[in-house]
Amino acid sequence: MPEKPSLLKRLEFIDRRWLFLALAGSIVLPLLFPIPLPLYVSPMVQDLYDAVEALPEGAIVLLSADYDPSGKPELEPFHVALTHHLFRKNLRVVIVSLWPAAPPLTEIVMDRVGVETTYGKVYGVDYVNLGFKEGRQIVMKSMGSSIRNTFPTDRQGTLVTDLPLMEEVDSYDDVAMLINISAGSPGVKEYVQVVQSRWAVPMVGACTAVSGPDYVPYYKAVPQQLLGLSAGMKGAAEYEKLVGRPGEAMSGMAAQSASHLLLIAFIVFGNVMLYLSRRKGGA
Amino acid sequence: MDVQVWISYALTLFILSFLYKDNPLYKLAEHLFVGISAGYYIALAYQETIRPNLWEAVVTDGHYWRIGAFLLSILMFTRYAPKVAWLSRWPLAFVVGMYAGINVIAFGSGDLIIQLQSTMLDFLHGGMGAISNLLLIVGLASSLLYFYFSREHTGALGVVSRIGVWFLMVSFGASFGYTVMSRISLAIGRTRDLMLHPLVTAALIVAVTVGLFVWSRRGGGADQEIT
Structure with missing residues (x-):
């Protein structure tokens, strides 16, 4: 045996x-x-929140949403919380995407937040969605010369010259902050290298947890290249807590x-x- | 209930069935994913890139010079004809040259200079901050010396490069931790979706389990070693 x-x-x-x-x-x-566990806000996310909070009412923010369905569980909760924050503060938002699959996800977020129904915002006046443009870093650079020439029409095909908000925005000099939500490349790294370093536009970012360690040096740099950073679902949960809208990230x-x-x-x-x-x- | 819910849930469970062992359900989902992804991205490339930037730009806006870019992109396909394959180097040279130009400047100004500047820190004053700064400087210097290969890593250089290895290990550990967090987040996201329709999920779990059981009893996957 x-x-x-x-x-x-x-x-x-x-x-x-x-x-x-x-x-x-x-x-x-x-x-x-569900087990209620304490959630502590890290300095990186607190700084991100504070940077947005410090913007004056009516300021224009350029939001580049660069992720696809594979990054949705990590980034959509942040996107939702951020959208609440931006419109609650009455900031005006210009949305662009350098990832082809991102615009439909952005529309889902806008609908979920109820930008028009809950916050009473008007498309073209308070926010515009310029959609996707191929070209990665070239698009980033081109927006520095002219956003209107880079995106002649919005996502629906309307000429940007017909959108009142776009009369006030034509380059990075006209935006108070650049916010990038990215699941990889092109994303935070490219925006820091191509845009932030050249135009010195105040910038914050949200990324997947995998990319987090790569971007922390930009937050720690002197002078800061990123004023705040949210990494992964944990960062999104912290932001939901700060905004006061517990959502999918906190419950996860x-x-x-x-x-x-x-x-x-x-x-x-x-x-x-x-x-x-x-x-x-x-x- | 939407058929798409059943399809989406079934495909998720088919993919997860790989955790049991490689099986026909997983293979089916894998092949579907590859095929649909390819089709989706081709359609997306046409709708979001070729149509607005080439077709509409030329036909509607009269930007005829973009036909030149189109012809250049066609040259990429000459790789399939050995006699004229050299022509594919032209568009490649264009792309490589352009991106190299943009990225060299971007990396130099965005990464190299500011990050170097950020390591020039005061480590003599400032209490705990000074200790943190010292750690950063030691970590940077020792990690860089680990990648200095023009001398054997013995003596003082050996000690310093050994310290560099420790810093690198901490960095890899942090990256691994973040990667685990990221993957778990994806699992949580998908699990939450599956929990929206628990009856569908339960029915499909039973069906997949029965399917795998029958397949396994008939000798499927017997050659796979599971440890």
């Missing part, structure tokens, strides 16, 4: 699918049974924390098992 493997041996070769199941449980259970934080704790436990467990098996092997 073959000898039954020891507990240590069985744990060492545990079927990885049990780990997947545990991870799924750590995500699903907190979503089904319990699941995020539970799954992170589980992963930390897996890493510790894996290392302990490795240590024990090596000690046993060496004995």
Whole structure:
């Protein structure tokens, strides 16, 4: 009769699918049974909020929404909270996109927020959506010369010369702030390199968590290249808290924390098992 | 209930079934994804790029010079004809030259100079801030020295480059942590979508599980090693 493997041996070769199941449980259970956990606002997100908050009423903001459906879970909650913030403060917004899949997502956000129904804003006067333009950094550079020439029509095909808001905006010099929500390239990095460094326009950004570490140096730079930065769903949750509109990001934080704790436990467990098996092997 | 909900949920579960093992349901969803993505992006490229920037610009606005750009882009396809393949270098040279010009200046002014300037910090005054500044300077210098390959990493250089490795490891750890956070966020987003119609999700989970069970009992995936 073959000898039954020891507990240590069985744990060492545990079927990885049990780990997947545990991870799924750590995500699903907190979503089904929400646990209120404290949420602390990081300085980067607080600075982002403060920078927007400091803008005078009626100031014009250029919002570049550059993400696609794959970045939606991380960036849409921020986009929603930011849109609430911008229109609550009566700022005027010019929206552009350098990602082809972004304009429909922007329209969904505008509808969800109720820009016209809740905040009573008028298209063309309080905000415009210029849609997508191909050309990446070239479009960024071109907007520095003339936004109206770069985007001759808006998303619906209306001439920008027929939009009252666009009479006041034609380059980065005419906007009080550049806000970029990006899931990659072109995005925050390119805007900092091409636009912020040349036109010194005050800029804040939101990105996926993967890109977060790459952009932190722009926030830490002296002088600051980014006045504030929100990274991933965590940053979005913090912004929702600051804006006072708890949404999808805040409700996902319990699941995020539970799954992170589980992963930390897996890493510790894996290392302990490795240590024990090596000690046993060496004995 | 919308058929699209069933299709979307089923495809999500088909993809997740890969966590059990590679199987025909996963393969079906994978092939559908590749095909639809290709079609979607081709349509998007036409609607958002070619139509407004070429077709309408030429036909409606009379910007005939853009035909030159079109002809240049056609030359890209000469790669498929070996005798004239060299012509594809012209549009490539145009693209590479233009982006190199823009990016060199952008990187120099946006990244290199300001980031270098940001490392010139006071580490003698300012309490905890000074310690932070010192750490940054030591981390930067030691990490850079780790990538200095013109001398063997022994003696003082060895010690410093070893410190650099530690800083790099901390940086990789932070990046890994953020990456995990990002992937978990995507899982949360999709799970939340699946929870909007729990009965559909439950029915499909049962169907996928039964399907995988039958497939497995018939010997499917027997050659796959799971550890």
